[in-house]
Amino acid sequence: MHGYALGEARHSGERDCSANGGKINSRRRQDEETNLKRLGVWTVALATLAGAGAWAADLHAAGATFPAPIYQKWFQEYKRQHASVQVNYQSIGSGGGIRQLTAGTVDFGASDAPMTDSQMAEIKGFQVLHFPTVMGAVVPTYNIPGVSQELKFSGETLAGIYLGKITRWNDGSIAKENPGVKLPGAGIIVTHRSDGSGTTFVWSDYLSKVSPEWKSKVGANTSLNWPVGLGAKGNEGVAGLVKQTPNSIGYVELIYAVQNKMGYGLVKNAEGIFVKADLAGVTAAAAGAAKSMPADFRVSITDAPGKTSYPISTFTWLLIPDRISDAAKREDLKAFLKWMLSDGQGYCAGLSYAPLPHQVVAKEMKQIERIQ
């Protein structure tokens, strides 16, 4: 606007020098018209640019970062196959997703941890339905100079290390689980996530299940009051710190470890078997937990029963309102959910996510009908 006014002043200045006032007026009007037209063109151009993101998107969603790659893939593929539906997903973190859903600024949310009762109570006008979408796992990773074997950990040992009670690598409880491995007497340097994270939630949820002391002293959450250890930001931060620090231990998402070809330890499951995390083991954990699955899917699948179940596994959820007043949006969303639970699951393995077991899919299909 400022530039426009300046331009006009300069033009009128030039015209002041010529003699004929009437001509000036008409020319000025013309000038102003072209200026206005130019302004109009710019406005339309800018609006188109801004609108490319906003107007074309039919559905808005926000939330967890962990499943963001597969969600983007799904939304993209679904749009390709069903041209009418575009979902605009912002991976701003589970907490942000829940906040935006509560404030009503998005059509649906996504979270790595199920919503708590008090969070559900804050939402007015609709109930939130939890839809598990894919699964992930968290693995312990370590850097001990001179030890190249894969170490085995029980949940109690991991809790002991993270509580600061097991302080040396050659501690009896670690040595007992790893016969034949020559462990150094060096102090254990514990590392953990410093940013609030679903990864931390799963890790601490598992430790809470296997260690009463962890449960009472620390508990499970996305951010914690850690008894010991160094914090680093993100999977890459923890992985980097562990790689750099001799005699350290940390935890990262399975996907991150696989994609970066990191070594990681085995964890003892509920049946007493040491399992190395892989996608099949994660799906097995969900299948093991399916029998006791509550109707609202707000369930932790850490320490799940089953011989092949990997114990530090988790769902990640879409948070869908059970009442959507816009009929077009509602039908689009329901159709997308059905596609996600059937064809969509086929994209999981390519991106290193574990697909849902069929028992869970069947239950979720029923829940879709609750959206009205």
Next chain:
Amino acid sequence: MAAPASIAASPQGETRTIRQRLRGGDPVAHLLTMLVAGTVLLLTVLLVYQLWIQSADARHAFGFGFLWSMDWDPNAGKFGALPFVYGTLVTSALALLISVPLGVGAAIFLAELAPPRWSSVLTFLVELLAAVPSVIYGLLAIFTLVPMVRDWLGPALEDTLGFLPWFKGPIYGVGVMTAALILAVMTFPYIISISREALLSVPREQREAALAVGATKWESTWDAVVPFARLGILGSVFLSLARALGETMAVTMVIGNDPKIAASLLAPGYTIASVIANEFTEATGKLHLSALILLGLVLFLITMILNAAARLLIVATTRPGAAK
């Protein structure tokens, strides 16, 4: 706008209207710039207002106790600012302790002693340093400073000064000392760049007068030029302090993010800016979020208090009639 009829009358009339128009521009310019300046004030007020409103839950729950509570337990709903305030102040102070003497020294060399060709090349490089994003400094710190502190600086400090409580305990590489070192590197270019400008703007006569009464080059620099540029140099220090207090990314990458107050500078710590950046996105509890915003308010107040103290210091040390 001027009437076209009178313009056409005479060339003299035309010059008058132009002058009139120019004179008429003054109030407009005055108003416009005042509005622009006013938005700064408005933004500050809005910022404080928002921080105040949004932190209501935490303020009601903890009151002033928030400032000296050591707990930070999102699970138990207990929040306290002291470890973060401590970490913020200690890292910033330590960083300035390192960067101010080095930075001012470098500025004196560049402005007064260096051959002009050297000076311009070095100044260009220094200004380049100021433009490097902080995440790059963070990476640099992770890959070079952390191993350096862990394997070399930490053990060296412990061997020589280990009898002091500040250099005792396990050395992880990440920690308060490492964060302070990277902050020193980051504030360094600001101090050099602004101090150098201040030194260059000292009038020639000041140097010549000192030389004329028989001062050496160094005496003229130290006794006549540096005191004259004192305000500019202090300004650079406080700008650096502000930068150090608010730095988030590079610090969080190397400080260890542990909200405890340890005597040792080699132990991990935490700063206000880091904890906000780390926990804000996933803070689901109302009180947790509110406590993080209250921490933001505390950081704002710390910055205000330190800035006010800086002003007072300048006023107190300026003799009446001295150069400002």
